[in-house]
Amino acid sequence: MVVLIGGEDQALAWFRQQCREGLRAVVVRGIPHAGEVAQANALACAVNASMKTNLLGKAATLEYHVAVLEHNRDLLPEMAILLLDAQHSFALVEKLGNTHYPVFAHFPQLDAVPQEILQARPQIQRLPSQEIPSAAVKLESPEKQLRHSIARREWLQAIVLLSEHPELLEPFLDPIGWGVQEDGLLEEAFGLLRSLPEPYSRQPSVLRWSLALAIDLGRQEELLETVQEVLRRAPDGKLGAFYALALHTLGNSRSLEVAEHALSLDRSPEVLSVVGYILQAKDTYKASLLLNEALEKAEAQGLSLVQGEAALGLSQCALLDGQLGRARQWLRWAARLLENGKINNTSLRLRVLNEESHLRVLMGDLAGLEDQLRAEIRYSQGYSPRIRNLLSSTLAELLIVQGRLEEAQEILLELWARIKQRNSFAMYAQPTVTCLLGLGNEALARKLAVEALTLNIHSFGAYALQAEIAVWMCQWTHSPAEAAPRLRAIAEQLETANLVPYAVPARCLEAACWWRLGDDAAAKFALSRVRNFLLEVDSSSMVLLGGPECARTIQKQWRKDTDELHLHFLGQSKVWFRNRLLPVTGKGLDVLAALSLNQEGLSSRGLTDAVYGEDAPEERTRSLVAHLRRLLPIERKPYRLPFHVEADFLTVQKLLDQHQTRKAIGLYQGPLLPESTAPLVEAERYRLETALTRAALELRDGEALLHLASRTRDDLNLWILAVEYLGTHDPRRALAQARRDQLAHELGVELSSTSTASPITAGGQGQLGEGKQKRYQN
Numbered sequence: 117m118v119v120l121i122g123g124e125d126q127a128l129a130w131f132r133q134q135c136r137e138g139l140r141a142v143v144v145r146g147i148p149h150a151g152e153v154a155q156a157n158a159l160a161c162a163v164n165a166s167m168k169t170n171l172l173g174k175a176a177t178l179e180y181h182v183a184v185l186e187h188n189r190d191l192l193p194e195m196a197i198l199l200l201d202a203q204h205s206f207a208l209v210e211k212l213g214n215t216h217y218p219v220f221a222h223f224p225q226l227d228a229v230p231q232e233i234l235q236a237r238p239q240i241q242r243l244p245s246q247e248i249p250s251a252a253v254k255l256e257s258p259e260k261q262l263r264h265s266i267a268r269r270e271w272l273q274a275i276v277l278l279s280e281h282p283e284l285l286e287p288f289l290d291p292i293g294w295g296v297q298e299d300g301l302l303e304e305a306f307g308l309l310r311s312l313p314e315p316y317s318r319q320p321s322v323l324r325w326s327l328a329l330a331i332d333l334g335r336q337e338e339l340l341e342t343v344q345e346v347l348r349r350a351p352d353g354k355l356g357a358f359y360a361l362a363l364h365t366l367g368n369s370r371s372l373e374v375a376e377h378a379l380s381l382d383r384s385p386e387v388l389s390v391v392g393y394i395l396q397a398k399d400t401y402k403a404s405l406l407l408n409e410a411l412e413k414a415e416a417q418g419l420s421l422v423q424g425e426a427a428l429g430l431s432q433c434a435l436l437d438g439q440l441g442r443a444r445q446w447l448r449w450a451a452r453l454l455e456n457g458k459i460n461n462t463s464l465r466l467r468v469l470n471e472e473s474h475l476r477v478l479m480g481d482l483a484g485l486e487d488q489l490r491a492e493i494r495y496s497q498g499y500s501p502r503i504r505n506l507l508s509s510t511l512a513e514l515l516i517v518q519g520r521l522e523e524a525q526e527i528l529l530e531l532w533a534r535i536k537q538r539n540s541f542a543m544y545a546q547p548t549v550t551c552l553l554g555l556g557n558e559a560l561a562r563k564l565a566v567e568a569l570t571l572n573i574h575s576f577g578a579y580a581l582q583a584e585i586a587v588w589m590c591q592w593t594h595s596p597a598e599a600a601p602r603l604r605a606i607a608e609q610l611e612t613a614n615l616v617p618y619a620v621p622a623r624c625l626e627a628a629c630w631w632r633l634g635d636d637a638a639a640k641f642a643l644s645r646v647r648n649f650l651l652e653v654d655s656s657s658m659v660l661l662g663g664p665e666c667a668r669t670i671q672k673q674w675r676k677d678t679d680e681l682h683l684h685f686l687g688q689s690k691v692w693f694r695n696r697l698l699p700v701t702g703k704g705l706d707v708l709a710a711l712s713l714n715q716e717g718l719s720s721r722g723l724t725d726a727v728y729g730e731d732a733p734e735e736r737t738r739s740l741v742a743h744l745r746r747l748l749p750i751e752r753k754p755y756r757l758p759f760h761v762e763a764d765f766l767t768v769q770k771l772l773d774q775h776q777t778r779k780a781i782g783l784y785q786g787p788l789l790p791e792s793t794a795p796l797v798e799a800e801r802y803r804l805e806t807a808l809t810r811a812a813l814e815l816r817d818g819e820a821l822l823h824l825a826s827r828t829r830d831d832l833n834l835w836i837l838a839v840e841y842l843g844t845h846d847p848r849r850a851l852a853q854a855r856r857d858q859l860a861h862e863l864g865v866e867l868s869s870t871s872t873a874s875p876i877t878a879g880g881q882g883q884l885g886e887g888k889q890k891r892y893q894n
Contacts, residue, residue: 117209117213117219117220117221117233117236117238117239118218118219118220118221118238118239118240118241119220119221119222119223119229119233119238119239119240119241120198120220120221120222120223120241120243121222121223121224121225121226121229121240121241121242121243122222122224122242122243122244123224123243124200124201124222124224126243126244127198127200127220127222127243128143128198128200130241130243131143131196131198131220134196134220135196139194139195139196140166140167140193140194140195140196141166141195141196141198142162142163142166142195142196142197142198143162143166143197143198143200144158144159144162144197144198144199144200144205144208145158145162145200145201146158146199146200146201146202146203146204146205146208147204147205147270147272147273148204148273148276149204149272149276149304150204150205150272150304151301151303151304152177152178152207153175153176153177153299153300153301153302153303153304154272154299154301154304155178155205155207155208156174156176156177156178156180156181157174157175157299157300157301158205158208159172159178159181159208159212160172160173160174160176160181162197163181163185163195166195167192167193167850169849169850169853170460170844170845170846170847170849170850171184171192171847171850171851172184172847173460173461173462173465173847174298174299174300174460174461174462175298175299175300175460175461175462175463175464176300176462176463178207178208178211179211179497180462180495180496182211182212182215183494183495183496183497184495184847185215185217186215186216187491187494187495188851188854189216189217190858191851191854191855191858192850192851192854193854195217196217196218196219196220197212197217197218197219197220198220198222199212199219199220199221199222200222201222201223201224202221202222202223203223203224203228203229203230206230209221209233210232213233213236221233221238226240258277258280258281258284259284261277262274262277262278262281262284262288265277266288266291266292266295269295271292271295271296271299271301271305272296272301272304274288274292274295275292275296275301275304275305275308275309276308278292278308279308279309279311279312282312282313282316285316285319285321285322286321289321289322289325290321293305293325293328294419294421296329297328297329297332297421298420298421298459298460298461299461300461300462300463302329302332302333303333305325305329306326306329306330306333306335309322309325309326309329310326318342318346320346320350320352320354320355321354321355323339323342323343323346323355324352324354324355324358326339327339327343327355327358327359327362328358330362331358331361331362331365336362336365336366337362337366339362340359340362340363343355343359343362344359347359351377351381352381352382353378353379353380353381353382353383353384353387354378354382354384354386354387355378356374356375356377356378356381356382357375357378357379357382357386357387357390357391358390359374359378360372360374360375360378360390360391360394361375361390361393361394364393364394371394372394372395372398375390375391375394375395376391378390378391379391379406383409383413384413385410385411385413385414385417385419385422385426386410386419386422388406388407388409388410388413388426389406389407389410389414389422389425389426389429391406392404392405392406392407392410392426392429392433393407393425393429396429396432396433396436396614397436397613397614397615398614399614400433400436400437400614403429403433404430404433404434407426407429407430407433408426408430410422410426411423411426411427411430414426420453420459421459421461421464423450423453423459424450424453424454424459424461424464424468425464427446427447427449427450427453428446428447428450428464428467428468428471430446431443431444431445431446431447431450431471432471434446435475435617436614436615436616436617437616438616438617438620438646438648438649439648439652440475440478440479440649440652440653441479441652443471443475444472444475444476444479447468447471447472447475448472450464450468451468451469451472452843454468454845455843455844455845455846456843456845460845463500463503466492466496466500466503466507467503469488469492469507470503470506470507470510473485473488473489473507473510473514474510474513477510477513477514477517477657477660478652478653478654478657478660479652479653479654479657480517480654480655480656480657480779480782481778481779481782482514482517482518482779482782482783483778483779483781483782483817483819483820483823483824484781484782484819484820484822484823484826485514485782485823486511486514486515486785487822487823487826488848489507489510489511489514490511491848492507493507493508493511501534505531505534505535505540505544508527508528508530508531509528509531509543509544509547511527512524512527512528512531512547512548512551513547513660515527516547516550516551516554516659516660517654517656517657517659517660518656518684518764518783518785519682519684519690519692519764520684520688520690521551521554521555522555524547524551525551525552525555528544528547528548528551529548531544531548532544532548532564538571538572538575538579539572539575539579541567541568541571541572541583542568542569542571542572542575542579542580542582542583542586543579543582545564545565545568545569545582545583545586546582546585546586546589546621546660547660548561548564548586549561549564549565549586549589549590549663550589550659550660550663550664552564553589553590553663553664553665554659554663554664556696558590561589561590562587562590562591564586565583565586565587565589565590566587568582568583568586569583569584569586569587571583578610578613578615578618581606581609581610581618581622582618584606585603585606585621585622585625588602588603588622588625589621589625589662589663589666592625592628592629592632592666593632593665596628596629596630596632596633597629597633599625599626599629600626600629600630600633600638603622603623603625603626603629604622604626604642606619606622607619607622607623607626607642607645610622611645616646616649617649619645619646620646620649620650620661621661621662621666623642623643623645623646624642624643624646624650624658624661624662624666624667624670625662625663625666626639626642627639627640627642627643627669627670628662628665628666628669628670630642631669631670631673632669639673643670655671658670658671680693680694680759680760680761680762681693681708681712681748681757681759681760681761681762682762682763683708683709683712683761683762683763683764683765684764685705685709685763685764685765685788685789686764686765686768686783686784686785686786686787686788687785687786687787687790687827688785688786689701689705689789689791691705691708693747693748698747698748699747700744700747703727703728703740703794704740704743704744705789705792706726706727706789706792706794706796706797707723707727707737707740707741707744707755708744708748708757709763709765709788709789709792709794709796709797709800710723710726710727710794710796710797711723711750711755711756711757712757712761712763712766713766713796713800714726715756715757715761716754716756717751717754717755717756718754718755718756719754719755720734720737720738720755721734722754723737723741723755724736724737725795725796726794726795726796727740727794727795727796728794728795729795741755764783764785765788765800765804767783768780768783768784768804768808769804769807771783772807772808772811777811777812777814777815777817777820778815778817778820780808780811781808781811781812781820781823781824782820782823784808784823784824784827785827786827787801787805787828788800788801788804789801805828808824808828809824809828809831809833809834812824812834812837813833813834813837816837816841817841818837818838818840818841818842818843818846818849819842821834821837821838821841822838822842822848822852825838825852825855830859830862832856832859832860832863832865835852835855835856835859836856836867838852838856839852839853839856
């Protein structure tokens, strides 16, 4: 780090001279009274302006933004960062000083530099003084200064001015309050509003904003007594709505009564949105009506944050009604608000991402999802533990669905060791138990499920029931007669409370119990209660609704195979048979790939050609199959797999044939057996990559293109189109653009400002010729 001492203009001029050609200059101006989030917002605006992208959002922490910059340093353009008036942004100096970026911290004089910085012995550059001609200073009125701050969206300066001139509260508090919330300046604004003298601090409008900020900060109890006293003296709809929300977050049953009274006094967008949210658990129909009204009024008044919150609420109503598709539509609507730049709030973006990701996992739409979740988990390490935990759990569910149980186990056990709140153990018990049961670790699954139940036995809401379902996931196969009636009772309790998604695993387990007991009618009745929900769940995701054995039991009612072979060969090499991971490696994997592609069977000669090539002796194949038959009952004459085969590469091809391109790309985790040199595998690998690439180019879906670009070989066409079709405000676009430029530079290709790719070149970078695409037959 270099410390610059002198005037602001001299610092800027010196910094510009140091920034050689090709080095992006990022200038961050220090803001008086700025807390960490305000400093993070200033950094985000400066980086985005320099890069001309929307890489960093607002309302995040410095740790989040620094993690994004550090983890993507190899992709992003070279940057140098100047911190002007760094005495107002010490947190920025501290965090950025530990990165690999060149950082210059400017201070007006040496005695303004904190001792912590001087002790690190930085390079100090004293700037030449410069005479500034005197000029008459024109003083603006506080009202005019406030209007300028609002016009420039400088919300921290605005709230500071407002605290110094409380006589201006009435016309300016609402627009400043919305700006403060959108930018995440909660701590600063809450402190300044609380410092107002009476009678200003007890005005309903001031108390309402103070309480809204306090709820976000988890400090609502500090204000409840004052709010109750003010409402008793002068009822106010907006203040009453947030009072009801505060009671709701604390589990107070009076929240519904208070919310309905507030609604009778005021039907503004924020009141409608808050009351709709509170009513969800009691009456989703009425809640949906209120949230729709809130959305319409918020659109008319330009209240983007209320639009986003109302859309989130509508998605939750749809989910509680068991309508996954409708829930996802509302989440996509909220996501579009974020992508179009109407809202640049990191907290809301991550909440929408997690909710939509969970639905996408259930519905089997996985294209681009894993990379996005992993990136956000990495970035949010120092941001919000709750958000990070939710994203980690969703990523683990995705890996479970894909059969990558060891990876999921690592994430879930780390999560289990990290969480502190007892309710969290109940929330994460079911995916953790599902994963452990899939790996055959029933003892640990049972131990963790019992731990979650013990911690939540007296918990508020559905937590105790969620934990008890996790316990029954471990026990139902041993005592189905005992489990079935108890699971039915749990499901009925959850359905009565209008919590259909939480009741689904209980109903699935109940049905599995009845089938195990031979009662087909009772099993079908149990599933009929959650039929609409299950119709929208992808078959591969059924494992999340009761565990692996429950999913198999339900699916076997439609397919009676007792033995099933699962091949996970895209980007990996795993073989599962009878719920057991088999130790198959090398050419054994090639044999299984060849036989699954030719399920009618292959002769000894045909299988040898497929695995070794035309000149290889058949004895090698016979010896290899003899070894494999110790693990799998492979038939001979011809060689054939005499059971049902589920293979990820076959599923991808089937989805492409059905024109379900997004699903196909979502399942594609990498090349088919990437280490294999078997002729048939190489031919199939090339054919599948080419088909996927052509389908993606025709689809013109930015997220799908990004997923495929990151999974296949470095195909410049895919990166160009991913950039073109990702939303201009999507944070992933900046990184995709950086990778596109990097790859173009490596290939010696010059890109124009409007680079596009032609579908004609799709798959043109494959390394296999026509001779490799031979079909191996008897």
